[in-house]
Amino acid sequence: xxxxxxxxQLKKTYHVGKVNVEALRGVSFEINTGEFVSIMGPxxxxxxxxxxxxxxLDYPTGGxxxxxxxxxxxxxxxxxxxxRNQKIGFVFQQFNLLPKTTILRNVELPLTYNDxxxxxxxRLAAQALEEVGLGNRLNHRPxxxxxxxxxxxxxxxxxxNRPSIILADEPTGNLDSKTGQDIMKMIDKLHDKGNTIILxxxxxxxxxxxxxxxxxxxxxxxxxxVIT
Amino acid sequence: MILQSLKIxxxxxxxxxxxxxxxxLGIIIGVGAVIAIVSVGTGSTQQVTSRIAxxxxxxxxxxxxxxxxQGGRISSVSSQEKFSLKLTDYIEKFxxxxxxxxxxxxxxxxxxxxxxNVNTTILGTNIDYAEVNNYEVDRGNFISENDDDERRQVxxxxxxxxxxxxxxxxxxxxxxxxNYDKQVYMFDVVGVMKEKGGSMGGDLDDRxxxxxxxAMDKLTNSDFVTSYIAQAASSEKASTAVNQLKNFMAKFLxxxxxxxxxxxxxxxxxxxxxxxxxxxSIMLGxxxxxxxxxxxxxxxxxxxVSVTERTREIGVRKALGARNTHxxxxxxxxxxxxxSFGGILGIGFGWIAAYFLSQYGDWPMVxxxxxxxxxxxxALFIGIFFGLYPAMKAAxxxxxxxxxxx
Numbered sequence: 027x028x029x030x031x032x033x034x035q036l037k038k039t040y041h042v043g044k045v046n047v048e049a050l051r052g053v054s055f056e057i058n059t060g061e062f063v064s065i066m067g068p069x070x071x072x073x074x075x076x077x078x079x080x081x082x083l084d085y086p087t088g089g090x091x092x093x094x095x096x097x098x099x100x101x102x103x104x105x106x107x108x109x110r111n112q113k114i115g116f117v118f119q120q121f122n123l124l125p126k127t128t129i130l131r132n133v134e135l136p137l138t139y140n141d142x143x144x145x146x147x148x149r150l151a152a153q154a155l156e157e158v159g160l161g162n163r164l165n166h167r168p169x170x171x172x173x174x175x176x177x178x179x180x181x182x183x184x185x186x187n188r189p190s191i192i193l194a195d196e197p198t199g200n201l202d203s204k205t206g207q208d209i210m211k212m213i214d215k216l217h218d219k220g221n222t223i224i225l226x227x228x229x230x231x232x233x234x235x236x237x238x239x240x241x242x243x244x245x246x247x248x249x250x251x252v253i254t
Numbered sequence: 255m256i257l258q259s260l261k262i263x264x265x266x267x268x269x270x271x272x273x274x275x276x277x278x279l280g281i282i283i284g285v286g287a288v289i290a291i292v293s294v295g296t297g298s299t300q301q302v303t304s305r306i307a308x309x310x311x312x313x314x315x316x317x318x319x320x321x322x323x324q325g326g327r328i329s330s331v332s333s334q335e336k337f338s339l340k341l342t343d344y345i346e347k348f349x350x351x352x353x354x355x356x357x358x359x360x361x362x363x364x365x366x367x368x369x370x371n372v373n374t375t376i377l378g379t380n381i382d383y384a385e386v387n388n389y390e391v392d393r394g395n396f397i398s399e400n401d402d403d404e405r406r407q408v409x410x411x412x413x414x415x416x417x418x419x420x421x422x423x424x425x426x427x428x429x430x431x432x433n434y435d436k437q438v439y440m441f442d443v444v445g446v447m448k449e450k451g452g453s454m455g456g457d458l459d460d461r462x463x464x465x466x467x468x469a470m471d472k473l474t475n476s477d478f479v480t481s482y483i484a485q486a487a488s489s490e491k492a493s494t495a496v497n498q499l500k501n502f503m504a505k506f507l508x509x510x511x512x513x514x515x516x517x518x519x520x521x522x523x524x525x526x527x528x529x530x531x532x533x534x535s536i537m538l539g540x541x542x543x544x545x546x547x548x549x550x551x552x553x554x555x556x557x558x559v560s561v562t563e564r565t566r567e568i569g570v571r572k573a574l575g576a577r578n579t580h581x582x583x584x585x586x587x588x589x590x591x592x593x594s595f596g597g598i599l600g601i602g603f604g605w606i607a608a609y610f611l612s613q614y615g616d617w618p619m620v621x622x623x624x625x626x627x628x629x630x631x632x633a634l635f636i637g638i639f640f641g642l643y644p645a646m647k648a649a650x651x652x653x654x655x656x657x658x659x660x
Contacts, residue, residue, distance in 0.1 A: 083573060083653045104577050111575020122570045122657070126269035138258055139575040183574070 030094060030190060030222055031057040031080065037088030038075050049075040051245035052089065057224065059190070062217040064225045064233035067242035074195070076242065077226045081116060081193050082109045094190060111140050115184030117213075119196035121176040123168040129155065129179045130164040136187045154182040158212065174205035181212060185221075192216065195226045210235050259583035263591055266584075270560075277556040278596035280549025281636070285600025285629045286607060287542035292625035293608035294615070295535030299528055301617035306524050310387045312486040314352070314496055314519040316345075316503065336507055336514075337478050339470070345484060348502045351495035352484045356382045359469040360480040363434035365462060367419045374415060376432070376462045378469020386485050387450070389458060394426045394445030401444075402465040405472065409441040413449045414459035434473050492521040543632070550593070550636035557589050557644035568648050569656030582649035589641025590634065597633035601626055 038050040049072045057063055067073045078084040079091060082098060083106075091098045093113060101109065115136075116122075123132045133151040142150065155161055158178040160171075168176055177197060184192050194213060198206030214235055217223050225236055233239050234253060241249040267274045318334040342355045359378035364371050383389070384396045392413065401408050409430060416425050425443045432439045441464065450458045470476055486495035496519045503515045561568070568581055605621060612619035 078654050081573070083657070104579075107572065107575050107577040110573060116573050118570075118657070122566065122573075124567060124570070127265060131265075135571070136574045138262070139571075139577070139580060141255075187575075 028059050029056050029092075030059045030061075031055075032092040033080075033089070034091075035089035036076070036079065036086050036091060038072070038079065038084070039087045048245055050079075050086070053242075053245070053247055054089075055240060055247065055250060057222065059222055060217075060220055061238065062214075062223045062225070062236045064227060064236035064239045065242060066227060066230065066233045066239050067248075068228060070244075071242040072245040073226050073228075073242050077193065077195055077224075080191070080224060081114050082106045107139070111136055112187060113190040115187065115189040115192045117177070117180050117184050117192065117194040117197045119199040121168070121173075121180050121200070123176060123179055123183075125168050128165045128167055129160065129171070129182075132168070132179055133183045133186050136183060140187070150186055151182075154186040155179070157185065158182045172205075173201050174208060177201060177205075177209050178212065181209075181216070185216070190222060192221055192223045193226075194223065196228070197225070198227075198229070198232055206232070255580065256583060256587075259580065259587045260591070262584050263587035266564075267588055267591055273556065273560075274592060277553050278592050278599065280552040281546065281593050281596030281633050282549075282600040282603055284542060284546030284549045285597045285633050286603035287545055288539060288629040288632075289601060289604025289621065289625055290607035290611060291538040291542050292535060293604070293619065293621050294611050294617075295531060295538065296620040296622055297608075297612050297617040298615060299531040299535075300620060301615075302527050302531065303524060306520065306527065308388060310520060312489050312492050312495075312520060313386055314484040314486060314492070314499060314517060316482040316484060316499060317516045317518070318481075319514050319516050335478055337480075337482070339477065339479060341506070342482065344506065345482065345499065345502060349484070349495060349498035351487050351491040351498055353487045354382055354386065354485040356380060356386060356483040356485075357466060357479040358383070358481050358483060359466055359474065359476075361434060361469060361473055363432050363473075365415075365419060366431040366433065367428065370419055371433075372415065372418050374460055374462055376434070376464060376469065376473075378464050378466040378473070380466050382485075383463070383483070384447075386483055387458065389450055390448045392446045392448040393424070394443070396445055396447075397463060397465050402467050405467045406465065407439060407441045407468055407472070408444045408465065410445040410447060410463040411443060412447050412457075412459040412461045412463075414457075415462060416446045432473075437473075439472065486519075489521065492519060495519075496522075546629070546632060546636065549596070550640045553589055553592055553637065554640035554644060556592075557585065557641055558647070560588070561585060561644045561648045564648075565651065565656050565659040568651050569653050569659065572651070572653035573657060578649040581651075582645045585645035585648045586638065586641050589645070590637040593633045593637030593641075594630075597630045600633065601630060604629070 034054050036050055036053045040047040040049060053076065065073050065076060079086050086099055093109065098109065123129070130148070130151055133154055134147045137147045137150060152161065152164060155164060158181050160175060160178055160182065163171065168179070197213065198209055201209060210232060213223060213225070225233065227233050237253055239251045239253060240247060241251065318337050339357055342357050345352060345355045356379060361376050362373065363376050364373050379397070380402050381397055381399055384391070396410055397408065411419070411425055419425065419430070420428065425446055428443045430441045430443060432441055447458070484495065484499060486492040496517060499517055500512065504510055504512060507514045509515065571581060608621060609619055
């Protein structure tokens with residue numbers, strides 16, 4: 027198995043006024059292609075910061091982050107945007123769909139930013155929606171579907187570019203437990219199909235869907251646990 | 255990328271139809287006002303200019319000033335007593351840009367036909383008067399050279415005067431009694447003029463016209479005329495003609511300060527009128543341009559609100575791979591769409607307004623292509639200028655902060 031993510035002594039310090047907040051104080055781990063990893067920790071543990079850095083949304087202030095062999099801290103804004111577009115598929119807690127456009131257009135969105143031809147765009151987006159079981163509701167708007175369905179649209183959107191990593195940030199946080207389980211089963215199925223999945227959560231129950239749980243505490247790795 | 259930004263921008267404008275329309279309204283009104291006002295300015299100027307041009311061809315009138323004495327004494331000789339017939343020939347001789355000089359003797363008298371009498375102005379003049387004034391005969395003839403040479407007591411009536419004296423009867427061949435200075439003269443009506451309306455120095459339709467020789471030798475027994483009407487060779491030479499006349503009169507009357515005579519030219523009136531309307535157009539156009547500017551500020555306001563409101567959307571777009579330039583173009587396209595679409599609607603609105611105003615004011619509807627291009631170009635410029643700051647603000651947003659925004 028090849029190393030997809032290599033993180034060495036990763037640090038992130040925020041300057042809030044005159045106070046320096048050390049969100050990450052030297053985190054090191056590796057993730058291989060095809061793994062399903064949960065990053066767990068209470069709020070303030072630095073898991074959101076870690077997720078932002080892994081998702082190429084933010085720069086670390088110290089240490090190294092290699093994604094597919096590329097040193098991410100050396101990329102500029104535009105290259106980061108390209109990385110986010112092609113390597114990362116985001117699933118957010120709040121779904122973050124554009125409210126006034128159809129779910130098909132929502133799923134097409136990542137494709138618009140890499141100049142996919144409009145004909146292919148529609149086909150690929152419809153295909154991704156098919157995969158999450160929403161193939162017959164392409165022209166519905168987000169306010170016409172349920173929370174679980176919204177999250178499935180978000181998963182389709184994350185999948186549409188066939189990214190290296192699916193990065194899910196508390197994907198069940200806004201759902202009832204039954205729907206949450208359905209979503210987790212869907213994510214699990216994606217993993218079975220060979221996708222690399224990183225799940226950020228504070229719920230132990232959700233984290234246990236993964237094969238491996240990285241416990242964060244106060245900006246450091248507390249435990250790196252393999253679940254059997 | 256620009257095409258794609260255009261599509262995204264149109265979608266988001268369509269999603270907020272009411273807001274988009276309201277923010278466009280400022281531009282619509284601004285562009286419309288510019289076009290309508292410029293059109294009204296040009297149309298009304300054309301109307302006034304053509305009316306003035308219609309009054310006569312390159313006419314310059316020379317009047318004596320009323321005598322003005324100092325310290326209670328009347329000045330020695332009134333300039334009126336220098337406006338002789340001989341001067342007519344002198345002017346023609348010494349002012350090369352003047353092609354014709356028509357002496358006019360104006361008196362007031364009472365005209366009597368049957369039991370109707372009318373007090374009116376009687377003008378003694380010659381055949382050229384009608385031509386210079388663009389004044390056409392309706393029935394019969396104007397005063398001829400023979401009439402003048404032979405001092406025939408013939409009369410031509412203005413259209414209104416003919417109606418007043420004879421109502422619907424044909425006045426040609428009728429006799430009219432003229433009471434002037436306690437004397438009675440008999441005149442034969444030989445012609446009636448077409449309706450003309452106002453001219454330089456009065457309403458032509460109310461007047462009676464008689465041969466100059468009759469007015470001077472029979473009625474007034476005077477050697478001096480009331481005024482001269484000079485015709486310039488062409489409209490280009492009108493101002494030269496005016497200067498030549500001024501110089502000549504000043505020398506002839508020995509009057510360097512131009513105290514004894516007054517010269518009014520048609521071009522002078524034309525210049526005054528067009529400079530007044532021009533100033534008005536510029537002023538109103540300026541006000542319209544300011545309203546366009548205010549519309550632009552409204553657009554910027556809306557765009558700033560829109561950027562703040564859609565912070566999370568910007569974060570999502572960035573997370574999904576939008577570059578800063580994608581976001582910049584998206585918002586720039588939105589404001590540009592607002593102003594360009596507003597500009598197009600404004601052109602239509604201005605066109606309609608100009609049409610109705612021209613109907614109301616009875617002047618030709620003139621839409622200057624330049625005003626359309628200028629107003630639309632200005633609208634586009636405003637779209638970019640006022641859209642740039644909000645778009646840059648959106649583009650520069652940090653994706654992490656934008657995603658966290660509630």
